[in-house]
Amino acid sequence: MDLVSIIIPCYNVDKYIKKCIDSVKKQKYKNIEVLLIDDESTDNTKDIIIKEIENDNRFIYIRKKNGGVSDARNYGLKRAKGKYICFIDSDDYVLEDYILELYKSIKGKKNTISVCYFDRVYDNKTTINYLENNIPFLIKHPAVWNKMYNFDELKSIDLKFYKNIWYEDLNFFLKLIINIDKIELVEKSLYKYIQNPSSIMHKSDNRIFQIFDCLEDVEKYAKKRNKFNDICDYIEFAYVYHVLVGTIFRASFFKDFSKKYVEDIIKKVVDKYPNCWKNKYIKSLPLSFKLYLKLLRRKCFRGIICFLLKRLNKHLNI
Secondary structure (H helix, E strand, O other): OOOEEEEEEEOOOOOOHHHHHHHHHOOOOOOEEEEEEEOOOOOOHHHHHHHHOOOOOOEEEEEOOOOOHHHHHHHHHHHOOOOEEEEOOOOOEEOOOHHHHHHHHHOOOOOEEEEEEEEEEOOOOEEEEOOOOOHHHHHOOOOOOOEEEEHHHHHHOOOOOOOOOOOHHHHHHHHHHOOOOEEEEEEEEEEEEEOOOOOHHHOOOHHHHHHHHHHHHHHHHHHHOOOHHHHHHHHHHHHHHHHHHHHHHHHOOOOOOOHHHHHHHHHHHHHHOOOHHHOHHHHHOOHHHHHHHHHHHOHHHHHHHHHHHHHHHHHOOO
């Protein structure tokens, strides 16, 4: 059985890390190395990790200078030795078949990633995120966890995480799909994604606009490899879904959110992709999203959209 490297970036997760580690210990697939990259935590994360991994030499604790989650993941990639790679966020946990099922699905295949369903775990409920075996659908769910990658292939395309940006997973995934031919879908929910109320989804923070840096960097990456024409429809769809839907939604949490915010965001997208409203992958969106985009396209409805978002945003799950 091939060695699988599991990279877990950790920062101030003393409330969650024990459950995460316990779930990895219970994996049915045993030939693993687990790199716990402590990004200079200031709470009890270090002490808990050292206690939990005692006497299990598959687990490796590494403490580094604080640099953010992307830097921690890159740090792990430099030290990983496995044939295959996967990631787990330290405040999440996985089921015992997580590594085994992803490995069985990808083993021996070239230019392929494997992906599984995941659960969103709230305080009072759990909901399954069913995925589809196609790239446009996964662009909406680009998290690097719930996936397994061939490590040699990642190294051959020199794929690393974009540091100091909020949208590192989207950036990584869009660059990845330039270089893969196939997605293997494991139709089981094996990853538990803990819903944190302090996540960026509900923050009033100007870093939400780093989405533009993220996507522009993908464009540069694709053009450098003469692949832009192959991926431009996907990048355009990312602008539609993650900017016209996601960024406008996040902007609605600003106290001064107004129609001008919406107009400025739309202008940035339309200036770059004038035909984005007709992107062929919009048809994969739910009916409510398609209706929203139609209204957004018509200037006369943008004030109404601002009004509704401002009052309903806390009740929406986008």
